[in-house]
Amino acid sequence: MKPIHYYRCLRGIVWREGLRFLNQRGRFVAALVRPLVWLVIFAAGFRFVLGVSIIPPYQTYIPYEEYIAPGLIGMIQLFQAMQSTLSMVWDREMGSMRTLLVSPLPRWYLLVSKMVATVAVSVLQSYVFLGIAYLWGIQPPPVGYVTVLPALILSGMMLSALGLLISSAIRQLENFAGVMNFVIFPMFFASSALYPLWTVREANEKLYYFCMANPFTHAVELVRFALYEKFNAEACAVVVGALVVFMALAILGYDPGRGLIVRRAAAE
Amino acid sequence: MGGEAVKGAMLDLKPEAASRKTRHAPRPEAPPLVVEGLSHAFGPRQALCEVSFELDRGDRTVLLGLNGAGKTTLFSLITRLYNHRGGSIRIFGWEIKQNPSEALARLGVVFQLPTLDPDLSVAQNLFYHAALHGLPRREAAARITREIERVGLTERMHEKARTLSGGQRRRVEIARALIHRPKMLLLDEATVGLDIASRQFLLDHVRMLCREEGLAVLWATHLIDEVDSEARVIVLHKGRILAKGPVPEVIRQADAASIREAFDRLTGERGA
Numbered sequence: 056m057k058p059i060h061y062y063r064c065l066r067g068i069v070w071r072e073g074l075r076f077l078n079q080r081g082r083f084v085a086a087l088v089r090p091l092v093w094l095v096i097f098a099a100g101f102r103f104v105l106g107v108s109i110i111p112p113y114q115t116y117i118p119y120e121e122y123i124a125p126g127l128i129g130m131i132q133l134f135q136a137m138q139s140t141l142s143m144v145w146d147r148e149m150g151s152m153r154t155l156l157v158s159p160l161p162r163w164y165l166l167v168s169k170m171v172a173t174v175a176v177s178v179l180q181s182y183v184f185l186g187i188a189y190l191w192g193i194q195p196p197p198v199g200y201v202t203v204l205p206a207l208i209l210s211g212m213m214l215s216a217l218g219l220l221i222s223s224a225i226r227q228l229e230n231f232a233g234v235m236n237f238v239i240f241p242m243f244f245a246s247s248a249l250y251p252l253w254t255v256r257e258a259n260e261k262l263y264y265f266c267m268a269n270p271f272t273h274a275v276e277l278v279r280f281a282l283y284e285k286f287n288a289e290a291c292a293v294v295v296g297a298l299v300v301f302m303a304l305a306i307l308g309y310d311p312g313r314g315l316i317v318r319r320a321a322a323e
Numbered sequence: 324m325g326g327e328a329v330k331g332a333m334l335d336l337k338p339e340a341a342s343r344k345t346r347h348a349p350r351p352e353a354p355p356l357v358v359e360g361l362s363h364a365f366g367p368r369q370a371l372c373e374v375s376f377e378l379d380r381g382d383r384t385v386l387l388g389l390n391g392a393g394k395t396t397l398f399s400l401i402t403r404l405y406n407h408r409g410g411s412i413r414i415f416g417w418e419i420k421q422n423p424s425e426a427l428a429r430l431g432v433v434f435q436l437p438t439l440d441p442d443l444s445v446a447q448n449l450f451y452h453a454a455l456h457g458l459p460r461r462e463a464a465a466r467i468t469r470e471i472e473r474v475g476l477t478e479r480m481h482e483k484a485r486t487l488s489g490g491q492r493r494r495v496e497i498a499r500a501l502i503h504r505p506k507m508l509l510l511d512e513a514t515v516g517l518d519i520a521s522r523q524f525l526l527d528h529v530r531m532l533c534r535e536e537g538l539a540v541l542w543a544t545h546l547i548d549e550v551d552s553e554a555r556v557i558v559l560h561k562g563r564i565l566a567k568g569p570v571p572e573v574i575r576q577a578d579a580a581s582i583r584e585a586f587d588r589l590t591g592e593r594g595a
Contacts, residue, residue, distance in 0.1 A: 060457025067454020150436030157402045158455035159428040312406040
């Protein structure tokens with residue numbers, strides 16, 4: 056097998072994901088409206104309630120809207136990853152995933168391609184959001200728009216790998232509500248997306264450590280620092296570690312020899 | 324489109340190259356499909372038990388069995404949706420568990436459930452499949468045009484798959500299964516839910532593929548009237564093969580007057 060075949064396959068999977076995204080305009084609008092509602096309404100309402108002290112990477116006091124912008128980018132990526140998860144479970148239930156799984160390319164590569172496709176869409180969404188946020192007064196340094204790209208790719212990959220892992224474990228589409236309750240909400244709210252974690256620590260020490268163990272917290276911090284031209288090594292290490300673990304488990308989940316896919320076939 | 328171009332565009336999966344990895348290069352004349360002593364269980368439930376059969380080039384073999392006989396499990400194992408536990412499956416000499424890429428590149432599949440993406444157009448669905456097999460876009464476009472023309476759906480090429488009827492979707496799925504030029508085609512209950520005309524079209528199209536292109540076909544069905552005298556038949560029941568061979572031979576083995584009677588006698592149940 057030549058690298059060109061791998062490339063064509065990757066290009067095909069990314070192209071399909073892009074087409075599906077563009078074909079579902081409602082999905083594109085919803086993906087943007089969700090964080091914008093938080094930015095425009097929630098942040099405006101809470102800007103005087105939730106004070107933000109000077110914490111890295113910021114060098115001065117900042118408005119609350121500016122603080123939550125990286126968190127909302129994380130939200131876009133989290134929801135995009137879960138949307139992709141939902142789409143994979145749907146594809147599996149409808150049968151179209153079989154087309155992917157009987158491709159002659161290795162299954163791990165197909166999963167990596169799927170992850171890349173999800174990341175491509177989420178990075179695009181994130182930049183559209185940053186553009187609108189700029190008009191709303193959230194204006195990080197111009198170079199930040201470039202330095203944030205690797206962070207967006209890395210955090211998107213980690214969340215997408217989590218989505219793949221979840222999709223391998225969910226048996227039915229109906230179970231997706233559980234993902235909302237047990238994955239999306241806890242990950243988002245138990246993170247630094249909406250408030251600095253020192254505020255959580257003051258309220259509850261154990262909850263603080265729970266938030267610190269949440270890989271989404273580190274994804275948000277990685278994006279936050281990168282947006283202000285800084286590198287957060289600790290966040291990067293956690294995100295990379297989580298990416299490796301989630302992806303390894305997802306590959307195991309789709310393994311035709313011992314994965315969850317075999318157990319699901321048994322249940323059917 | 325010349326044979327050389329086709330060969331060049333397919334995944335470069337030459338037996339010699341893969342043999343370095345496996346040390347078991349298949350013979351060039353290896354049969355399309357050899358299933359030997361295949362057994363598979365889901366927990367305590369035995370789905371397939373010591374299943375063995377072989378397909379030759381140009382063979383149209385009907386895998387006949389009632390619902391729950393193990394047909395879909397067999398297809399899932401041949402296409403490596405999951406691995407088999409006992410026995411072996413060799414596609415053109417490649418053991419599917421050890422060399423899945425080499426085996427799957429030579430296989431076209433039409434699954435029981437519709438597998439087209441309803442949100443994409445017919446052409447987009449086919450381009451996606453071509454990409455999954457590593458075909459270059461220009462080559463894929465030529466093949467898609469040809470295959471869609473052969474199933475008579477050229478004018479629907481740019482319409483969303485969801486706007487097609489069940490029969491038309493099946494035709495597109497057959498066209499799709501042939502884009503990467505497989506040497507063997509698997510169809511799992513492909514005619515379920517289709518009207519008489521669509522069903523006849525599929526049967527005729529598949530017969531033509533065997534006759535004119537030498538494609539080996541494994542056609543799983545529970546409908547006895549899809550077995551004709553020119554086909555070979557495998558009677559699968561509760562995970563076991565009860566009879567196999569040319570239709571007249573199976574009828575003779577069962578000491579019956581027709582394939583329907585032979586099936587009823589062999590399984591002890593009435594076929595559809």
